[in-house]
Amino acid sequence: MENVKPEIPNDLGVIRIADEVVSTVAGLAASDVEGVANMSGGWGTDLVEKLGRKNLGKGIKVESTGDQTSIDIFIVIEFGYAIPKVAENVQREVKQAVETMTGLTVTAVNVHVVSVATKKTASEAEEAATAQAD
Amino acid sequence: MTGMGRLVLFIYNLIILVLAVIIVGTTLGWLDPQVYINAVLSAPENKIIAGLAGIIVGFVALLMSVWAIKPTPRIDAVTVSQGTDGEISMSIAAAKAIIMRAIRQVEGVKELRPDVVPSPTGIKVKLHTMINPDHNVPEISALLQSVVRDNLEKVGGLQVAEIKVLIDDFTPTGK
Numbered sequence: 001m002e003n004v005k006p007e008i009p010n011d012l013g014v015i016r017i018a019d020e021v022v023s024t025v026a027g028l029a030a031s032d033v034e035g036v037a038n039m040s041g042g043w044g045t046d047l048v049e050k051l052g053r054k055n056l057g058k059g060i061k062v063e064s065t066g067d068q069t070s071i072d073i074f075i076v077i078e079f080g081y082a083i084p085k086v087a088e089n090v091q092r093e094v095k096q097a098v099e100t101m102t103g104l105t106v107t108a109v110n111v112h113v114v115s116v117a118t119k120k121t122a123s124e125a126e127e128a129a130t131a132q133a134d
Numbered sequence: 135m136t137g138m139g140r141l142v143l144f145i146y147n148l149i150i151l152v153l154a155v156i157i158v159g160t161t162l163g164w165l166d167p168q169v170y171i172n173a174v175l176s177a178p179e180n181k182i183i184a185g186l187a188g189i190i191v192g193f194v195a196l197l198m199s200v201w202a203i204k205p206t207p208r209i210d211a212v213t214v215s216q217g218t219d220g221e222i223s224m225s226i227a228a229a230k231a232i233i234m235r236a237i238r239q240v241e242g243v244k245e246l247r248p249d250v251v252p253s254p255t256g257i258k259v260k261l262h263t264m265i266n267p268d269h270n271v272p273e274i275s276a277l278l279q280s281v282v283r284d285n286l287e288k289v290g291g292l293q294v295a296e297i298k299v300l301i302d303d304f305t306p307t308g309k
Contacts, residue, residue, distance in 0.1 A: 070220070077228070079235050084214055084291030087222040095219060108220035112211065116231040 006064050006104050017102050019064060023057030026071050026109075029097035030060075033089045035081030040074040040114040059114075070108040071098065076115045087111040139201070142194065149191070212252045214291045222291075226250050229257065229290060236285035237261075240277050242269035244305045248282075256293030257286070260300060267304040275299040 008015040027039055039059030041049075049055055061072040071094060077086050091109040098106050159165035174180050212229065214222040233248040245264040250257055259282060265274055279297045286292045 079232070080289070082291065083224065083228075083289060084222060087214065088217075088219075091217075091219040091222070110220040111222045113214070113222070113224040113228045115225065115228045116235070118235070 006067050006069060008103055017104065019062040020057055022062045022064070022069060022071070022098055022102060022104065023060035025098050025101050026060045026062070026073065026094045027056045027058060029093045030073055030075060030090050033086060033093050035078050035086035036090065037076040037078045037117040040076050064104070067105055068107045069098070069104045070110070071106060072110045072112065074112045074114050076117050077113055079116050079118045083113055083116075087113060142198065146195070146198065212250075212257055212292060224290060224292065226252075229286065229292065232285050232290050233259065233261070233282050236281050236289075237278060239281055240274065242266040242274050243278065245302075253295050256295035258295050259286070259297045261297065262300050262302050264303045264305045265301055271301060275301070 006017060008017070030036055031039060041055065041058035045055055045058050049058065059074040061074075063070050063072075073090060073094065075087075075090065077083055090111050094109045095106045098104060156165060156167055160167055174184055210227075211223045211225050214224050216222075229250045230248050233250070234246065237243050237246050242265050243263055244266060247262040249260040249262070251260075252258075261278060261282065263278065265271070278299055282297055283294050286294050
């Protein structure tokens, strides 16, 4: 089935928002949530990112049909945080950000936790460096 | 593999075995299959039966080949919750990562390899471990089960149906 891109009509014409814009907004909103280590975009995206091209919509899949938009988010969560809580926060923040910035109606934000990672804080890194020096 | 699949595979192996015996027997001069083949194909009704048998065996062989190369659907994620805002799911790899980090709290575990299988009642976990022989096996197993269950439920928000511990080996160099 062909996806019909959402349109926002006004007196001057029609505003169409590309899926890439929605995924960038969703990606930025999700990355800001506490407990999210990073977004998971697969090896291809990671390789491109390593080559220097930053992809803000990494790990986001947007499906728009008419005025309905559903978003799938693939994230890596920091170990120690309650995953359901972090995922719920991601759902709420992403829905709010996309609806506020684009005016689209988000019907579902599906969060897929791909992995769990440990984020080495600056203090831990310092401690490790000190221990090595000793 | 289902019971029917096993039966079909057994029959096919039997056919291959008979063919192998015929080939070896012919090579050594014990058998003369040409005589039997000519005898079978001499009557028209026997030709029809042999032809039909060939078609059936060939068709089943084709089905088995397709069945063998067809990839089995892999479930690589478990649903954490499903609400009005959407679904939250977690990959099996993430669940394993939680388990691996959880067992760091348990002293005496040298190695651990978790298997995680989703089921309707929750995830089923099997822990293959190597432990230090200085530790008591029932105690360390119970502690492993408790720590893993706690972490999966509290950190992952996952429903745990069962946790099985299998001590694969003992190693004196545990942490």
